[in-house]
Amino acid sequence: MERSVNIGDRIKPGDVLARLDSKDLELSLRTAEANLKAAEKGVATADLASRRAQQLYEKNAVAQSQLEQALLTYDQAVSTRDAAEAAFDQARNQVDYAKLRSDVRGIVTAIAADAGTVVAAGTTVVTVALDDEKEVQIAVPENEITEFRPGAAVKASFWSDAALILEGKVREVSGSADPQSRTFSVRVSLPEDSRVLLGMTATIEKNTHDTNGSYVIPLSALAEKNGQKIVWVVDTQTSTVNAREIGVGDFTADGINIATGLGVGDVVVVAGTQFMTDNLKVKMQAQHAAQLQSAAPIR
Numbered sequence: 001m002e003r004s005v006n007i008g009d010r011i012k013p014g015d016v017l018a019r020l021d022s023k024d025l026e027l028s029l030r031t032a033e034a035n036l037k038a039a040e041k042g043v044a045t046a047d048l049a050s051r052r053a054q055q056l057y058e059k060n061a062v063a064q065s066q067l068e069q070a071l072l073t074y075d076q077a078v079s080t081r082d083a084a085e086a087a088f089d090q091a092r093n094q095v096d097y098a099k100l101r102s103d104v105r106g107i108v109t110a111i112a113a114d115a116g117t118v119v120a121a122g123t124t125v126v127t128v129a130l131d132d133e134k135e136v137q138i139a140v141p142e143n144e145i146t147e148f149r150p151g152a153a154v155k156a157s158f159w160s161d162a163a164l165i166l167e168g169k170v171r172e173v174s175g176s177a178d179p180q181s182r183t184f185s186v187r188v189s190l191p192e193d194s195r196v197l198l199g200m201t202a203t204i205e206k207n208t209h210d211t212n213g214s215y216v217i218p219l220s221a222l223a224e225k226n227g228q229k230i231v232w233v234v235d236t237q238t239s240t241v242n243a244r245e246i247g248v249g250d251f252t253a254d255g256i257n258i259a260t261g262l263g264v265g266d267v268v269v270v271a272g273t274q275f276m277t278d279n280l281k282v283k284m285q286a287q288h289a290a291q292l293q294s295a296a297p298i299r
Contacts, residue, residue, distance in 0.1 A: 018126065026095055049073065052070075110127035112126065133189050137185060138186050154169065159200070166191060215257070229247075240280060
Protein backbone atom coordinates (compact mmCIF):
# COMPACT_ATOMS: atom_id res chain seq x y z
CA MET A 1 0.00 0.00 0.00
CA GLU A 2 1.15 3.55 -0.79
CA ARG A 3 -0.18 6.39 1.36
CA SER A 4 -0.71 9.85 -0.15
CA VAL A 5 -1.69 11.95 2.89
CA ASN A 6 -0.40 12.70 6.38
CA ILE A 7 -2.01 13.72 9.66
CA GLY A 8 -3.18 17.33 9.47
CA ASP A 9 -3.62 17.39 5.70
CA ARG A 10 -6.80 19.00 4.43
CA ILE A 11 -8.61 17.01 1.78
CA LYS A 12 -11.57 17.46 -0.54
CA PRO A 13 -13.88 15.04 -2.35
CA GLY A 14 -12.00 13.07 -5.00
CA ASP A 15 -8.54 13.37 -3.41
CA VAL A 16 -6.54 10.11 -3.39
CA LEU A 17 -5.72 9.09 0.18
CA ALA A 18 -3.91 5.81 -0.53
CA ARG A 19 -3.15 3.38 -3.36
CA LEU A 20 -3.08 -0.40 -3.26
CA ASP A 21 -0.78 -2.52 -5.41
CA SER A 22 -2.85 -2.83 -8.58
CA LYS A 23 -0.56 -4.96 -10.80
CA ASP A 24 -2.69 -8.11 -10.57
CA LEU A 25 -5.85 -6.05 -10.98
CA GLU A 26 -4.50 -4.38 -14.11
CA LEU A 27 -3.61 -7.80 -15.57
CA SER A 28 -7.17 -8.94 -14.92
CA LEU A 29 -8.43 -5.79 -16.62
CA ARG A 30 -6.35 -6.44 -19.73
CA THR A 31 -7.61 -10.03 -19.86
CA ALA A 32 -11.21 -8.86 -19.54
CA GLU A 33 -10.63 -6.27 -22.26
CA ALA A 34 -9.23 -8.93 -24.63
CA ASN A 35 -12.18 -11.22 -23.92
CA LEU A 36 -14.59 -8.38 -24.65
CA LYS A 37 -12.95 -7.61 -27.99
CA ALA A 38 -13.08 -11.30 -28.97
CA ALA A 39 -16.75 -11.48 -27.97
CA GLU A 40 -17.56 -8.39 -30.04
CA LYS A 41 -15.89 -9.99 -33.06
CA GLY A 42 -17.90 -13.15 -32.40
CA VAL A 43 -21.12 -11.11 -32.49
CA ALA A 44 -20.11 -9.50 -35.78
CA THR A 45 -19.29 -12.89 -37.33
CA ALA A 46 -22.53 -14.48 -36.10
CA ASP A 47 -24.54 -11.50 -37.34
CA LEU A 48 -23.02 -11.82 -40.81
CA ALA A 49 -23.70 -15.59 -40.86
CA SER A 50 -27.33 -15.13 -39.79
CA ARG A 51 -27.92 -12.50 -42.47
CA ARG A 52 -26.44 -14.79 -45.10
CA ALA A 53 -28.57 -17.71 -43.91
CA GLN A 54 -31.67 -15.51 -44.10
CA GLN A 55 -30.91 -14.58 -47.69
CA LEU A 56 -30.26 -18.20 -48.70
CA TYR A 57 -33.43 -19.35 -46.95
CA GLU A 58 -35.48 -16.82 -48.87
CA LYS A 59 -34.05 -18.34 -52.08
CA ASN A 60 -34.82 -21.86 -50.83
CA ALA A 61 -31.08 -22.61 -50.88
CA VAL A 62 -30.94 -23.80 -47.24
CA ALA A 63 -33.32 -25.56 -44.91
CA GLN A 64 -35.22 -23.74 -42.16
CA SER A 65 -33.24 -25.64 -39.53
CA GLN A 66 -30.01 -24.12 -40.85
CA LEU A 67 -31.50 -20.63 -40.56
CA GLU A 68 -32.66 -21.32 -37.02
CA GLN A 69 -29.20 -22.60 -36.10
CA ALA A 70 -27.60 -19.41 -37.47
CA LEU A 71 -30.00 -17.22 -35.47
CA LEU A 72 -29.34 -19.27 -32.32
CA THR A 73 -25.60 -18.89 -32.82
CA TYR A 74 -26.06 -15.11 -33.07
CA ASP A 75 -28.10 -14.97 -29.85
CA GLN A 76 -25.43 -16.97 -28.03
CA ALA A 77 -22.73 -14.63 -29.33
CA VAL A 78 -24.66 -11.60 -28.03
CA SER A 79 -25.00 -13.23 -24.59
CA THR A 80 -21.28 -14.00 -24.53
CA ARG A 81 -20.54 -10.38 -25.47
CA ASP A 82 -22.80 -9.05 -22.70
CA ALA A 83 -21.10 -11.28 -20.11
CA ALA A 84 -17.66 -10.18 -21.32
CA GLU A 85 -18.72 -6.52 -21.09
CA ALA A 86 -19.90 -7.01 -17.50
CA ALA A 87 -16.62 -8.74 -16.59
CA PHE A 88 -14.68 -5.86 -18.15
CA ASP A 89 -16.66 -3.25 -16.17
CA GLN A 90 -16.08 -5.21 -12.97
CA ALA A 91 -12.33 -5.48 -13.62
CA ARG A 92 -12.15 -1.75 -14.36
CA ASN A 93 -13.96 -0.97 -11.11
CA GLN A 94 -11.53 -3.17 -9.19
CA VAL A 95 -8.60 -1.18 -10.59
CA ASP A 96 -10.31 2.06 -9.59
CA TYR A 97 -11.01 0.66 -6.12
CA ALA A 98 -7.26 0.31 -5.67
CA LYS A 99 -7.28 4.09 -5.21
CA LEU A 100 -8.82 5.09 -1.90
CA ARG A 101 -10.52 8.43 -2.56
CA SER A 102 -12.15 10.83 -0.13
CA ASP A 103 -15.85 11.53 -0.53
CA VAL A 104 -15.88 14.39 2.00
CA ARG A 105 -14.11 17.65 2.75
CA GLY A 106 -12.15 17.53 5.99
CA ILE A 107 -8.87 17.07 7.77
CA VAL A 108 -6.87 13.88 8.32
CA THR A 109 -6.82 13.07 12.03
CA ALA A 110 -5.28 9.58 12.12
CA ILE A 111 -3.32 7.12 9.97
CA ALA A 112 -3.98 3.42 10.60
CA ALA A 113 -1.80 1.88 7.87
CA ASP A 114 1.64 2.81 6.56
CA ALA A 115 3.36 2.13 3.25
CA GLY A 116 3.85 -1.59 2.63
CA THR A 117 1.04 -2.68 4.93
CA VAL A 118 -1.17 -5.49 3.64
CA VAL A 119 -4.81 -4.48 4.12
CA ALA A 120 -8.06 -6.32 3.55
CA ALA A 121 -11.46 -5.02 2.51
CA GLY A 122 -13.04 -2.99 5.31
CA THR A 123 -9.72 -2.14 6.99
CA THR A 124 -9.46 1.43 8.30
CA VAL A 125 -6.58 3.23 6.59
CA VAL A 126 -7.24 6.93 7.20
CA THR A 127 -9.54 8.72 9.66
CA VAL A 128 -11.00 12.03 8.47
CA ALA A 129 -12.86 14.66 10.50
CA LEU A 130 -15.47 16.60 8.55
CA ASP A 131 -14.38 20.15 7.84
CA ASP A 132 -17.63 21.87 8.70
CA GLU A 133 -19.24 23.08 11.91
CA LYS A 134 -17.69 21.42 14.94
CA GLU A 135 -19.54 19.72 17.75
CA VAL A 136 -19.13 19.35 21.48
CA GLN A 137 -20.40 16.21 23.19
CA ILE A 138 -21.42 16.59 26.83
CA ALA A 139 -23.09 14.44 29.49
CA VAL A 140 -26.10 16.12 31.11
CA PRO A 141 -27.64 14.86 34.38
CA GLU A 142 -31.31 13.95 34.24
CA ASN A 143 -32.37 16.82 36.50
CA GLU A 144 -31.14 19.31 33.87
CA ILE A 145 -31.89 17.50 30.61
CA THR A 146 -35.13 19.45 30.05
CA GLU A 147 -33.00 22.58 29.62
CA PHE A 148 -31.13 21.02 26.68
CA ARG A 149 -33.75 20.50 24.00
CA PRO A 150 -32.79 20.37 20.30
CA GLY A 151 -32.40 23.92 19.03
CA ALA A 152 -31.78 25.41 22.48
CA ALA A 153 -29.13 28.15 22.60
CA VAL A 154 -26.02 27.54 24.71
CA LYS A 155 -22.64 29.15 25.28
CA ALA A 156 -19.32 27.37 24.83
CA SER A 157 -16.09 28.44 26.52
CA PHE A 158 -12.69 26.81 26.10
CA TRP A 159 -9.82 26.02 28.45
CA SER A 160 -7.31 26.99 25.79
CA ASP A 161 -8.60 30.57 25.56
CA ALA A 162 -10.70 32.08 28.33
CA ALA A 163 -11.70 34.95 26.04
CA LEU A 164 -13.10 32.59 23.40
CA ILE A 165 -16.85 32.21 23.92
CA LEU A 166 -19.09 30.95 21.13
CA GLU A 167 -22.85 30.76 20.80
CA GLY A 168 -23.95 27.21 20.01
CA LYS A 169 -27.13 25.22 19.59
CA VAL A 170 -28.16 21.82 20.88
CA ARG A 171 -28.24 19.53 17.84
CA GLU A 172 -28.97 16.11 19.31
CA VAL A 173 -30.15 14.70 22.63
CA SER A 174 -29.89 11.02 23.50
CA GLY A 175 -33.22 9.30 23.92
CA SER A 176 -32.09 7.36 27.00
CA ALA A 177 -29.70 7.83 29.89
CA ASP A 178 -26.40 6.00 30.21
CA PRO A 179 -27.05 3.04 32.54
CA GLN A 180 -23.82 3.64 34.47
CA SER A 181 -23.62 7.43 34.84
CA ARG A 182 -27.37 8.14 34.53
CA THR A 183 -26.55 11.07 32.24
CA PHE A 184 -27.80 11.92 28.76
CA SER A 185 -25.45 12.42 25.83
CA VAL A 186 -25.98 15.83 24.20
CA ARG A 187 -24.30 17.14 21.06
CA VAL A 188 -23.87 20.90 20.62
CA SER A 189 -23.13 22.47 17.22
CA LEU A 190 -20.67 25.37 17.14
CA PRO A 191 -20.17 28.01 14.44
CA GLU A 192 -17.02 27.79 12.32
CA ASP A 193 -14.06 29.40 14.09
CA SER A 194 -10.42 28.76 13.23
CA ARG A 195 -9.45 29.05 16.90
CA VAL A 196 -11.45 25.93 17.76
CA LEU A 197 -9.38 22.82 17.10
CA LEU A 198 -10.41 19.18 17.18
CA GLY A 199 -10.00 17.57 20.58
CA MET A 200 -10.24 20.79 22.61
CA THR A 201 -12.06 20.76 25.94
CA ALA A 202 -15.12 23.00 26.14
CA THR A 203 -17.52 24.03 28.88
CA ILE A 204 -21.18 24.37 27.87
CA GLU A 205 -23.55 26.75 29.68
CA LYS A 206 -27.26 26.90 29.02
CA ASN A 207 -28.79 30.20 27.91
CA THR A 208 -32.08 31.58 29.11
CA HIS A 209 -32.34 33.92 26.13
CA ASP A 210 -30.88 34.20 22.70
CA THR A 211 -27.87 36.19 21.49
CA ASN A 212 -30.01 39.21 20.58
CA GLY A 213 -31.36 39.66 24.10
CA SER A 214 -34.77 38.17 23.38
CA TYR A 215 -36.81 36.12 25.82
CA VAL A 216 -38.91 33.00 25.40
CA ILE A 217 -42.51 32.93 26.59
CA PRO A 218 -45.24 30.29 26.15
CA LEU A 219 -47.43 30.69 23.09
CA SER A 220 -50.45 30.94 25.38
CA ALA A 221 -49.11 34.27 26.69
CA LEU A 222 -49.21 35.89 23.25
CA ALA A 223 -52.26 38.07 22.53
CA GLU A 224 -53.34 40.74 20.06
CA LYS A 225 -54.82 44.20 20.54
CA ASN A 226 -55.65 46.70 17.80
CA GLY A 227 -53.70 44.61 15.33
CA GLN A 228 -50.55 44.62 17.50
CA LYS A 229 -48.91 41.67 19.23
CA ILE A 230 -49.06 42.14 22.99
CA VAL A 231 -48.61 40.41 26.31
CA TRP A 232 -50.39 41.19 29.54
CA VAL A 233 -47.80 42.38 32.08
CA VAL A 234 -48.58 42.23 35.79
CA ASP A 235 -47.81 45.14 38.09
CA THR A 236 -46.97 43.28 41.29
CA GLN A 237 -47.35 46.45 43.38
CA THR A 238 -50.95 47.18 42.38
CA SER A 239 -51.96 43.64 41.37
CA THR A 240 -53.20 44.90 38.01
CA VAL A 241 -52.45 43.92 34.43
CA ASN A 242 -51.78 46.11 31.40
CA ALA A 243 -51.17 45.38 27.74
CA ARG A 244 -47.65 45.88 26.41
CA GLU A 245 -46.68 45.81 22.73
CA ILE A 246 -43.87 43.40 21.90
CA GLY A 247 -41.70 42.40 18.97
CA VAL A 248 -41.84 38.68 18.25
CA GLY A 249 -39.08 36.49 16.85
CA ASP A 250 -38.75 32.84 15.93
CA PHE A 251 -40.69 29.93 17.37
CA THR A 252 -38.79 27.51 19.60
CA ALA A 253 -39.54 24.20 21.29
CA ASP A 254 -40.44 26.15 24.46
CA GLY A 255 -42.59 28.88 22.91
CA ILE A 256 -41.77 32.06 21.01
CA ASN A 257 -38.87 34.50 21.20
CA ILE A 258 -39.79 38.04 22.26
CA ALA A 259 -37.20 40.39 20.76
CA THR A 260 -38.44 43.68 22.24
CA GLY A 261 -40.83 44.87 24.91
CA LEU A 262 -39.89 42.66 27.85
CA GLY A 263 -37.14 42.64 30.41
CA VAL A 264 -35.75 40.47 33.17
CA GLY A 265 -38.20 40.22 36.06
CA ASP A 266 -41.33 41.08 34.10
CA VAL A 267 -44.32 38.90 34.96
CA VAL A 268 -46.72 38.03 32.15
CA VAL A 269 -50.07 36.28 32.06
CA VAL A 270 -49.76 32.88 30.38
CA ALA A 271 -53.37 31.65 30.65
CA GLY A 272 -56.76 33.29 30.24
CA THR A 273 -55.38 36.21 28.22
CA GLN A 274 -58.74 36.54 26.44
CA PHE A 275 -60.28 37.75 29.71
CA MET A 276 -57.65 40.42 30.40
CA THR A 277 -58.30 44.19 30.21
CA ASP A 278 -56.12 47.15 31.12
CA ASN A 279 -55.97 47.87 34.88
CA LEU A 280 -57.83 44.64 35.63
CA LYS A 281 -57.27 43.50 39.19
CA VAL A 282 -55.85 40.00 39.53
CA LYS A 283 -55.60 37.73 42.53
CA MET A 284 -52.16 36.88 43.83
CA GLN A 285 -51.07 33.39 44.80
CA ALA A 286 -50.91 32.89 48.51
CA GLN A 287 -47.48 31.26 48.47
CA HIS A 288 -45.88 33.72 46.03
CA ALA A 289 -46.83 37.29 46.76
CA ALA A 290 -44.68 38.60 43.93
CA GLN A 291 -46.21 36.28 41.35
CA LEU A 292 -49.78 35.93 40.16
CA GLN A 293 -52.04 33.02 39.40
CA SER A 294 -51.75 32.16 35.70
CA ALA A 295 -48.65 34.36 35.42
CA ALA A 296 -44.97 33.57 35.02
CA PRO A 297 -41.74 35.60 35.38
CA ILE A 298 -39.64 36.23 32.29
CA ARG A 299 -36.24 34.55 32.60
